[in-house]
Amino acid sequence: MDRTTPSNPLQHLDQWDDFVASRYQEGRPESEFRKYDPAAQPGVADFYRLNHTHQTVAFVEQKKTEYVALHKGKKSIWEAAEFLNQLVDDSDPDTDVSQIEHLMQTSEAIRKDGHPRWFVLTGFLHDLGKVLCLYGEPQWAVVGDTFPVGCAYSDQIVYHEYFAANPDSKVPEYQTLYGIYEPNCGLDKVHMSWGHDEYIYHVVKDYLPEAAHYMLRYHSFYAAHRHGAYRHLMNQHDEEMFAWVRKFNPYDLYSKSADRPSLKELRPYYEDLVAEFFPSQIDW
Ligand SMILES: [Fe+2]
Ligand SMILES: [Fe+2]
Secondary structure, three states, rough: OOOOOOOOOOOHHHHHHHHHHOOOEEEEEEHHEEEEEEEEOOOHHHHHHHHHHHOHHHHHHHHHHHHOOOOOOOHHHHHHHHHHHHOOOOOOOOOOOOOOHHHHHHHHHHOOOOOOHHHHHHHHOHHHHHHHHHHOHHHHHHOOOOOEEOOOEEOOOOOHHHHOOOHHHHHHHOOOOOOOOOOOHHHHHHHEEHHHHHHHHHHHOOOHHHHHHHHOOOOOOOOHOOOOOOOOOHHHHHHHHHHHHHHHHHHHHHOOOOOOOHHHHHHHHHHHHHHOOOOOEOOO
């Protein structure tokens, strides 16, 4: 690793979310998608360099072994949300909303549009996987655009050029179009780069409908849901379910606002909603 790059170059995790929101600002032409000046946001560029360098097949397999069995203890959804809220933005404490507020802004926007209760709940849960950071994972293993490992990297992935430093880019088997996968094998068989999406999917999958699984698991897979990449690995079922991923995405990107939701007023609604789908505690 480059010694001049700190292991956590973002000032805070939300800096990545803010970068994504700015990339897909309404009205921004698609042609500008990859025009980013690393000098303008050095923390973000360094973050992607680490992410693209270190997310290898071996790393993803190791993290799945560590986390997918859910051996990090039992917690209620509320305990997890309060735990996540310990991640505070010390760079700008006055303007930035807390993690729970981002979750509630997302879920409240979904609720206002009249979507079903499981969809509102999915909005409330979608970033709880960021607790990985509190388990000691570096930023590049928690957030960032996700992508399949073990096959050629799409040039639709932001900061695609940083994959040159990934050891997997020297493994010929991993660099063909399909890599270690079969054509249209379905995304469930594909290893995605490790982060908060995959983790929260495993934590909550037994309690929510399949459309929610897709929203949670692929919400940062921008190359696919925004740019149509990796269709050669998707099957017909993935294609259909990605309609849900696309339906969810604007709520994640555009529901940030200065109006802070009233946690006190909203809490009873969310207590009921969580209790409708989840037992008092689940495995994390
Ligand atoms: Fe997220
Ligand atoms: Fe989010």
